[in-house]
Amino acid sequence: MVVMRHIPFLRAVFWHSITAVGGPQGHMGMMLKTFVQQRKDVTEAELVEYNGFCQLLPGASSTQTLTLIGYKRGGLPLAILTLLIWILPACALMGGISFLLDYFEDMGLKVGVFKFVRPMAIGFIAYSTFRIFGVAVNNTITKVIMIVATLATFIAFKTPWIFPALIVAAGIATNFSDRRIPQTEIPHKKIGWGNILIFFALFGLAGYFSETASRQNWEYRKPINLFENTYRFGSLVFGGGDVLIPLMYEQYVIRPETKRIQTTKRDVLKMSREDFLTGSGMVRAIPGPVFSIGAFTGGMVLRDQGTLMQLLGCVIGAIGIFLPSALLVLFFFPVWHNLKKYAVIYRSLEGINAAVVGIMAGATCYLIKDTFLSSLIQAEAIGIWDLMIVIITFLLLNSNKIPAPLIVAGCLVLGWFI
Secondary structure, three states: OHHHHOHHHHHHHHHHHOOOOOHHHHHHHHHHHHHHHHOOOOOHHHHHHHHHHHHOOOOOHHHHHHHHHHHHHHHHHHHHHHHHHHHHHHHHHHHHHHHHHHHHHHHHOOHHHHOOHHHHHHHHHHHHHHHHHHHHOOOHHHHHHHHHHHHHHHHOOOOOOHHHHHHHHHHHHOOOOOOOOOOOOOOOOOOOOHHHHHHHHHHHHHHHHHHHHHHOOOOOHHHHHHHHHHHHHHHHOOOOHHHHHHHHHHHHHHHHHOHHHHHHOOOOOOOOHHHHHHHHHHHHHOOOOHHHHHHHHHHHHOHHHOHHHHHHHHHHHHHHHHHHHHHHHHHHHHHHHHHOOOHHHHHHHHHHHHHHHHHHHHHHHHHHHHHHHHHHHOOOHHHHHHHHHHHHHHHHHHHOOOOHHHHHHHHHHHHHHO
């Protein structure tokens, strides 16, 4: 009966999972539209806070943010259901692609349907930046932080440490003055350590068993190696998919070809460069989290073991990559929720929220430059179409009359015919 009460929310999560494109920044815009404006599950201020908090943690930030929305609405059970519904469609698609790769050339004839997904995602990011600006930027220090974060993000967009560094620096900056928010005493509250103990236990056990399985040449060592690889990626990656994908490329494409591995003839997990680049391209085109590439790489590195092992690889890859994100966010958020009642933390939130706005503004500018600025300068048709899609997406969102999934569907249909 408790689950039945949340079915409308879970239905909204499912629709979000099959329409949310554009990576973490694009997902933020769609969450703002769906869970703030339409459903009112959280406020704009809460969504900004959740997003800023998740930027401090390793793992899939948009996944963690959505998990927190479920946690706020229905506690741990609903948070877990939210996580599963969010990741399953993308992981199923990417796992399926690992089976269909031999036929990808035939599928590639219709990849043009995704041509307007990127400019549409930029429109979502621009819209969420516009809306959140009014909530988070309201005095001199937050304006300065936003401008600095915008410039830093634009200049160092692909640098993995830039986002957590900006968040931490902004939180420190707003603590130089205590006039607005004086310190008050807050009693300490009990902290549950279960999730963080599970996180570290799995990290240690995965490493131990993976190394032991390789050294002793266990028959089913590769699934164990795969879980250790993906769990490690999910535990240590800051910066989202733009950082995760190069790490996976080094692990599965570059490392097997190194002199050390070639000399020892160690049978490590590997895949071809062409297959990896195909998967990394497709994961950016489909809706859902970029971390779902874990299901694709998991299937590919166990592909030579047979169909059942390949399917197992997809499952292990998906679980391993997302499990650390869930454990970390569900442990640290209650801690954060208690700590933010202290003035020093509450003052930090001002800076963190302003930095989030700056990061999103910088991401919008960078993506516009990276996606179609050169085409616009040369007056090419595709650049003009892309700019029109960005503007139309922004205006439709601002009108608040058309649901986000319909905007996504419209861009896919337009990409099919143009």
